[in-house]
Amino acid sequence: MSSLGGNGGRAKSDRPPSSSSGNTSLRNNGVGAQGQSHSVRAKPAVSNPRRSVTPTSTTTRSISHHHVDPESERVRVAVRLRPKNSEDLAGADYADCVELQPELKRLKLRKNNWSSEAYRFDEVFTETASQKRVYEVVAKPVVESVLDGYNGTVMAYGQTGTGKTYTLGRLGKDDVSERGIMVRALEDIIAGTSASDSVEISYLQLYMESIQDLLAPEKINIPIVEDAKTGEVSVPGVEIVKIRNLDHFLQILQLGESNRHAANTKLNTESSRSHAILMVYIRRFAEEKDQTNIDQQKDTSTDRHGRRLSTIRKSKLLIVDLAGSERVDKSGSEGHLLEEAKFINLSLTSLGKCINALAENSSHIPIRDSKLTRLLRDSFGGSARTSLIVTIGPSSRHHAETASTIMFGQRAMKVVNTVKLKEEFDYESLCRKLETQVDHLTEEIDRQQKLRENDKKEMEKKLDEFQISSAEAEKRFVNRSESNLCEGLKFHKNSILIHQKLKFSSTTSVKAEDKKCRMQNIKEENTRLEMDKARYLKHVDYFKFLIPYTGSKCYQHQLESSTYQKILADTTQMYEEKIADLVKQIEDENERSVSAEKETERMKNQMNDIQMSMQVDYYILSTEKYSNKFVSFCNFGLMLVTERIEALNQQLNDECTRAGEIEEELESTKNLLREYQDSVQSIPPCLRKFYINLHETTTNELRLLFQKVKMGKIFLNFVFGLKKILSLLDSGDLDVQTHAVKVVANLAAEDINQERIVREGGLDALLMLVESSQNTTILRVASGAIANLAMNERNQGLITSKRGARLLANAAFKTDDAQTLRMVAGAIANLCGNEKLHVVLKDDGAIKALLGMSRSGNSDVIAQIARGLANFAKCESRRIMQGRWKGRSLLMEDGVLLWLVANLNTSSTSTRRHMELAICHLAQNEDIARDFITSGGLKELIEISDTSAREDIRNLAKKTLRSSPLFRGELRAE
Numbered sequence: 001m002s003s004l005g006g007n008g009g010r011a012k013s014d015r016p017p018s019s020s021s022g023n024t025s026l027r028n029n030g031v032g033a034q035g036q037s038h039s040v041r042a043k044p045a046v047s048n049p050r051r052s053v054t055p056t057s058t059t060t061r062s063i064s065h066h067h068v069d070p071e072s073e074r075v076r077v078a079v080r081l082r083p084k085n086s087e088d089l090a091g092a093d094y095a096d097c098v099e100l101q102p103e104l105k106r107l108k109l110r111k112n113n114w115s116s117e118a119y120r121f122d123e124v125f126t127e128t129a130s131q132k133r134v135y136e137v138v139a140k141p142v143v144e145s146v147l148d149g150y151n152g153t154v155m156a157y158g159q160t161g162t163g164k165t166y167t168l169g170r171l172g173k174d175d176v177s178e179r180g181i182m183v184r185a186l187e188d189i190i191a192g193t194s195a196s197d198s199v200e201i202s203y204l205q206l207y208m209e210s211i212q213d214l215l216a217p218e219k220i221n222i223p224i225v226e227d228a229k230t231g232e233v234s235v236p237g238v239e240i241v242k243i244r245n246l247d248h249f250l251q252i253l254q255l256g257e258s259n260r261h262a263a264n265t266k267l268n269t270e271s272s273r274s275h276a277i278l279m280v281y282i283r284r285f286a287e288e289k290d291q292t293n294i295d296q297q298k299d300t301s302t303d304r305h306g307r308r309l310s311t312i313r314k315s316k317l318l319i320v321d322l323a324g325s326e327r328v329d330k331s332g333s334e335g336h337l338l339e340e341a342k343f344i345n346l347s348l349t350s351l352g353k354c355i356n357a358l359a360e361n362s363s364h365i366p367i368r369d370s371k372l373t374r375l376l377r378d379s380f381g382g383s384a385r386t387s388l389i390v391t392i393g394p395s396s397r398h399h400a401e402t403a404s405t406i407m408f409g410q411r412a413m414k415v416v417n418t419v420k421l422k423e424e425f426d427y428e429s430l431c432r433k434l435e436t437q438v439d440h441l442t443e444e445i446d447r448q449q450k451l452r453e454n455d456k457k458e459m460e461k462k463l464d465e466f467q468i469s470s471a472e473a474e475k476r477f478v479n480r481s482e483s484n485l486c487e488g489l490k491f492h493k494n495s496i497l498i499h500q501k502l503k504f505s506s507t508t509s510v511k512a513e514d515k516k517c518r519m520q521n522i523k524e525e526n527t528r529l530e531m532d533k534a535r536y537l538k539h540v541d542y543f544k545f546l547i548p549y550t551g552s553k554c555y556q557h558q559l560e561s562s563t564y565q566k567i568l569a570d571t572t573q574m575y576e577e578k579i580a581d582l583v584k585q586i587e588d589e590n591e592r593s594v595s596a597e598k599e600t601e602r603m604k605n606q607m608n609d610i611q612m613s614m615q616v617d618y619y620i621l622s623t624e625k626y627s628n629k630f631v632s633f634c635n636f637g638l639m640l641v642t643e644r645i646e647a648l649n650q651q652l653n654d655e656c657t658r659a660g661e662i663e664e665e666l667e668s669t670k671n672l673l674r675e676y677q678d679s680v681q682s683i684p685p686c687l688r689k690f691y692i693n694l695h696e697t698t699t700n701e702l703r704l705l706f707q708k709v710k711m712g713k714i715f716l717n718f719v720f721g722l723k724k725i726l727s728l729l730d731s732g733d734l735d736v737q738t739h740a741v742k743v744v745a746n747l748a749a750e751d752i753n754q755e756r757i758v759r760e761g762g763l764d765a766l767l768m769l770v771e772s773s774q775n776t777t778i779l780r781v782a783s784g785a786i787a788n789l790a791m792n793e794r795n796q797g798l799i800t801s802k803r804g805a806r807l808l809a810n811a812a813f814k815t816d817d818a819q820t821l822r823m824v825a826g827a828i829a830n831l832c833g834n835e836k837l838h839v840v841l842k843d844d845g846a847i848k849a850l851l852g853m854s855r856s857g858n859s860d861v862i863a864q865i866a867r868g869l870a871n872f873a874k875c876e877s878r879r880i881m882q883g884r885w886k887g888r889s890l891l892m893e894d895g896v897l898l899w900l901v902a903n904l905n906t907s908s909t910s911t912r913r914h915m916e917l918a919i920c921h922l923a924q925n926e927d928i929a930r931d932f933i934t935s936g937g938l939k940e941l942i943e944i945s946d947t948s949a950r951e952d953i954r955n956l957a958k959k960t961l962r963s964s965p966l967f968r969g970e971l972r973a974e
C-alpha cells in the first residue's frame with residue numbers, strides 16, 4: 001500500500017536532489033523528475049483503459065475492479081507571500097525576512113543577519129499574485145486530473161494570518177476575482193461534468209482531534225473508517241450534499257464557514273483554530289468503446305429500457321485549510337486555547353513527522369499519530385495528486401515560523417506519490433447489461449430453435465414430397481426410356497450429371513439438325529432421280545416414235561433385242577426401287593425426326609423438373625447453413641460470456657490472494673518495525689562501535705560527518721551521535737575539537753535541531769569554548785553556533801542566564817579576527833531583539849562590547865553592530881509606545897547615539913538602514929530628547945526624513961519629528 005502509512009520501502013529515484021548549503025545555497029532544487037514546469041500537473045500519460053463487456057449466461061456477478069496505471073509524481077509545492085498588513089507597516093521593521101525571486105522560482109530566507117539561504121519551489125507567488133493565477137498554477141491541474149478520475153488534494157499550510165483561508169476559502173461574493181481555490185475548483189468541476197455525472201460535497205473540520213460536520217454541526221466525534229483492503233479512507237457519518245450548481249455550492253460553503261469554529265488569538269483575531277476539509281466526490285460515467293466488442297456493443301449498449309450502460313470513474317478532491325502552524329507560546333494561548341493549540345500542534349506535528357519520514361524514505365510513517373494524518377493518508381506518499389501551497393508573511397518578527405513553514409514545504413517537495421486511475425465498472429449496469437444480453441440471447445435462441453424446427457418440418461415435408469416426386473419421376477423415366485430417364489434421375493442428385501444432361505440435350509438438337517440436312521439431301525437426290533427417270537422415259541418414248549419411220553433393221557434389231565429390253569427393264573426397276581427406297585428413307589427420317597423432337601421436348605420437361613428439384617436442394621442447403629451459422633454464433637456468445645465470468649472470478653480470486661499477500665506483507669512490516677524498535681532500544685553494535693569509538697575516530701571521519709551535516713543529510717536522525725559529538729567539544733585533540741564544533745554549528749543552523757542541541761548540553765559546551773578556547777577557528781565557529789541558537793527566542797533567555805552575554809562581550813575583546821567578531825556581534829545583535837534581556841545585556845557589557853568591535857573597521861562587523869542597535873532601540877520604542885516603559889534609553893550611557901551619528905554617513909546602504917532605524921527609534925524616547933538634539937541626532941533625523949532610501953523609514957522619521965514637542969520647537973526655531 002503506498003500512502004502516508006506505508007510506502008517506506010519505495011525507491012525514490014526521481015526525488016529532487018538537494019544541493020549543499022552555503023550562504024546562498026539552494027537547499028532543494030525541487031524540480032527533480034518532473035522537470036522545470038511550474039505547472040503542478042504534468043498531464044499524466046495515463047492511458048484511458050476501457051473495459052469490454054461480453055454477453056454472458058443468465059448469472060451475473062459484480063466484481064470490483066480498480067484499474068491501476070500508476071505514475072510517480074512528486075508533491076507540488078508553491079509558496080505565497082501575504083501583502084504587508086497594517087501591523088507589518090506600522091512596525092517599519094528593519095528588513096523583511098524573505099526576498100522572492102519569482103522568475104527563478106526561488107525564495108531567499110534570511111538565515112541570520114549576515115547570510116541568507118535560497119530555496120527553490122515549484123512556484124513562488126509574490127504579494128501581488130492574483131487569486132486566479134494562484135488557482136491556475138496550484139489547483140487547476142489537480143482539479144483537471146480529478147475530473148479524469150484521479151484523487152487529488154490541494155492543501156494550504158502556514159502560520160496564522162498568512163492567508164491560507166484567503167487562498168482557499170474566499171467566497172468572493174462581491175468581487176468574483178477574489179474567489180479562492182474552493183469556489184474556482186467547483187466552478188471548473190461543474191463545468192467539466194454532465195447531467196448524468198454526480199458532484200457531491202461534504203465539509204468537515206478537525207478540531208481538538210474530533211471530526212465535526214460543518215454541514216450538520218450537531219454531528220461531532222465522527223469516526224474515520226479505513227478500508228482494510230484498499231486503504232481508502234472515508235468518514236461515513238458526514239452529510240453529503242449533491243451539488244446542483246455553483247450558487248448552490250456557494251450557499252453550502254457559506255453555511256459550512258459560518259459553522260467553522262474560529263478562536264481569536266493574539267496574532268489574528270480571525271485566526272482559524274481548526275483544520276477545515278472540503279471533500280468533493282465526483283462520479284463520472286464513461287462510455288464503453290472497446291473495439292473488440294464493437295459488434296456486441298451495437299446490440300447491447302443500451303438495456304431493454306433504453307438506458308445507457310457504462311463504467312464509472314469515482315474520484316475525490318480534498319481541499320484542506322490547515323490551522324495555523326505557529327507555536328503555542330508565541331500565539332499567547334492560554335487555558336482552553338493552550339489545550340486547543342496543543343491538539344492543533346499534535347496533528348500538524350504528526351503531519352510534519354510523516355512528511356519528514358516520507359522525505360527521508362523511512363520505513364516507519366507515523367500515520368496513526370493523529371486524525372489529520374489518517375485523513376490525509378492518500379495525499380502524501382499515496383495515490384492522489386497533491387499540491388501544497390505554503391503561505392508566509394513578510395515580517396522578520398516571525399522569522400522562525402516562516403523558516404519552519406519553508407522547511408515544511410521543502411520536505412513536502414521530496415514526497416513522491418504514485419497516482420492511480422480509479423475506474424470501476426458500473427456493476428449495476430453491467431449486471432443489467434449481462435442479464436439483458438442473456439435474456440436477449442435466450443429469446444433469440446428459442447426463436448431460432450422454433451424457426452429451425454419449423455424449417456426442419458417444412459424441409460422434411462418438402463423432402464418427402466420431393467422424394468415421392470423424384471421416385472415417381474424415376475418411375476416415369478424408367479418406364480418411358482430405360483437409359484435416358486435413369487440418367488435424368490441421377491442428374492438431379494448430381495450436378496455433374498446435370499451438366500452432362502444439358503450437353504446431351506444440345507447434342508440431341510445437333511443430331512436433329514443433321515437429320516434435317518440429310519432429309520434435304522435425300523429429297524434433293526429423289527428430285528434428281530425423278531428428273532433422270534422422266535428424262536429416260538422421254539428418251540424411251542422418242543425411240544418408240546422413231547422406230548416406224550426409220551425401218552432400219554439396225555434400229556429394229558436394236559429395239560427388239562432382248563438384251564436391250566432387259567437393260568431397259570432393269571434400269572427402270574432400279575430407278576423405281578431407288579425412288580421407293582428414298583421415299584421410305586424420307587418417311588423413316590420424318591418419323592425419327594418427330595420422335596427426336598418429342599424426346600427433346602420430354603427432356604426439356606425433365607430438365608425443368610430437375611432444376612426445380614435443384615432449387616429445393618439449394619434452399620435446404622442454405623437453410624441448414626444459416627441455422628448452423630446461427631447456432632455457432634449463439635455458442636460463441638455463450639462462450640464469451642462464460643469466459644468473462646471466469647475472468648471476473650479469476651480476478652476476484654487474484655484480488656483475494658493479493659489482499660492476503662498485503663496482509664502478510666503488513667505483518668512482516670510490523671515484525672520489521674518491532675525488530676527495528678528493539679534494535680533502537682539497544683543501539684546496534686555497529687552504531688555503538690561508531691559512536692563509542694568516536695573519540696578515537698580520525699578527523700577524516702569527523703570531516704565526513706561534517707560534510708554530511710553540511711549537506712543537510714543529517715537532521716534529527718542524528719540522535720544517537722549528538723551526545724558523543726558534544727562530548728568531543730572538549731577533546732584534547734585540537735583537530736577533533738575543531739571538527740566537532742563545526743558539526744555542532746551546522747546542526748545548530750537548522751531550527752529543527754536546536755532544541756535537541758540545547759537539551760543535550762550543546763549550549764553549555766559552546767559557551768565553554770567561547771570562554772576558554774584560544775583557537776581562533778574554534779572561537780569563530782562556536783560564536784557562530786551561539787549566534788544561530790540566539791536567533792530563536794526560546795534560546796535567548798537561556799543564553800543570557802548562562803552568562804552568555806558576558807562571555808560574548810569578553811570574546812569581543814579577546815580577538816581581532818574580523819570573522820570571529822562578525823559572529824560575536826551577530827550573536828549579541830540577535831539577543832538585542834529581546835526586550836526582556838536588555839538590562840542583562842547592558843549590565844554584562846554586551847552593548848559596550850558591541851560598539852567596541854567597530855574598531856575592526858570591517859563592514860560586516862559594523863553591519864551586525866548596527867543591526868543590534870536597531871533591534872535594541874526598536875524594542876525600547878515599542879515598549880514606550882505601548883506604555884510599558886518610561887525612562888532614558890539604556891543605550892545612551894554607552895555612547896550609542898554618538899556612535900550612530902559618527903558612523904551613519906560612512907556605512908553601506910543596508911547598514912545605514914539599520915542605523916537610520918536605530919536613530920528613529922531612539923528619537924521616540926522623550927527622556928533623551930535634549931541629548932538627542934545636542935548629540936546631533938536631530939540633524940540626522942531631519943536628514944533621514946528627507947533622504948532615506950526607504951519610504952517607511954522616511955515616514956517614521958517624519959512622524960517622530962512631528963510627534964516630539966521639543967523637536968517641533970527646534971524646527972520652528974530654525
Ligand SMILES: Nc1ncnc2c1ncn2[C@@H]1O[C@H](COP(=O)(O)OP(=O)(O)OP(=O)(O)O)[C@@H](O)[C@H]1O
Pocket residue numbers: 081082083127158159160161162163164165166167268270271272273322323324325391
Ligand atoms: N494574498 C492576500 N491578499 C490580500 N489579503 C490577504 C492575502 N492573504 C491574506 N490576506 C488577508 O490577511 C488576513 C489573514 O488571512 P487568512 O485569514 O486567510 O489567514 P490564515 O492563514 O487562514 O489564518 P488562520 O490560520 O488563522 O486561519 C485576512 O484579512 C486576509 O484577507
